[in-house]
Amino acid sequence: MSLKKIQQKMETLKFLHTLPLIAQLFEEASKEKASGLEFFEKVLTLEADAREESRVATSLKLSGLPKGMRLDNFDFLFQPSVHKDRIDSMATCEFIRRHENLLFFGPPGVGKTHLAAALGVKAIELGYSVSYYTVEELLLQMKRRPDVPLAKQRGRAYVKNALVIVDELGYQSLERSDTHLFFQFISARYMRGSTIITSNRSVREWVTIFAADEMATTAILDRLFHRAHIFNVDGKSYRLKDFDHLFEGVQRENV
Ligand code: ADP
Ligand code: MG
Secondary structure, eight states: OOHHHHHHHHHHHTTTGGGGOOOOOOOOHTTTTHHHHHHHHHHHHHHHHHHHHHHHHHHHHHHHTTTEEEEEEEEEOOOOOSSSHHHHTTTTHHHHHHTTTTEESSTTTTSSSHHHHHHHHHHHTTTTOOEEEEEEHHHHHTTTTTOOOOOOOOHHHHHSSSEEEEEEEESSSHHHHHHHHHHHHHHHHTTSEEEEEEEEEEEGGGHBBTOOOOOHHHHHHHHHHHTEEEEEOOSSTTTTTTGGGTTTSSTTOOO
């Protein structure tokens, strides 16, 4: 078989990463006197690794996850209220397989978004479908098809993805209709997929987020907490760590 024919076959089989390299790989293999088996293994490995890399890159882009938030750049020494072992055990993504939820509570700047997003990255690397929204973005997405009941919106990422991260619950109070939409979202995901939620408000305050609607709040909490891992993230804001000297002697509970 000529090189040209091999290249055509590679194109048909979508061996697109190794296709432009194949002539060079042949040359190297013959120089190194590699066996047929070794050569074939090299081509397959290169192709598989490159495909995996581009799958992860594409999924990361589609997920909407904020960039640069990974577990390997999270400083656990700065954040002693979160135990690395516990996060590492979440990073296996067993919780996604079990359709369990993760809830991160804490004041602004302590790393809630970072941890949630970093677990989202892990999940993508392990092959799970992931999307990230702020509460505001999620509600906007849902309102694009208000006429279609959520149960019939199976094509939508916030319903069907294995993991959905909803960030910043509590920065704004929701109106009654948005509270209802949020309940629909939680309900659609209940026992079907994992949800990670971050909030700057404690559970006791959630009723004030949800239009003072006690029934809706209870229904949301009931479903979310049915199978949940809770993380109370505390301490100082990482954002303000370089300004520590400005706060000497100042009460800084709210930063
Ligand atoms: P929160 O969501 O709790 O308000 P973020 O996760 O957005 O806080 O953190 C604020 C900024 O500080 C982000 O840029 C984040 O990457 C960074 N950050 C927070 N905590 C840590 C940490 N322990 N190690 C490294 N970076 C951190
Ligand atoms: Mg945040």
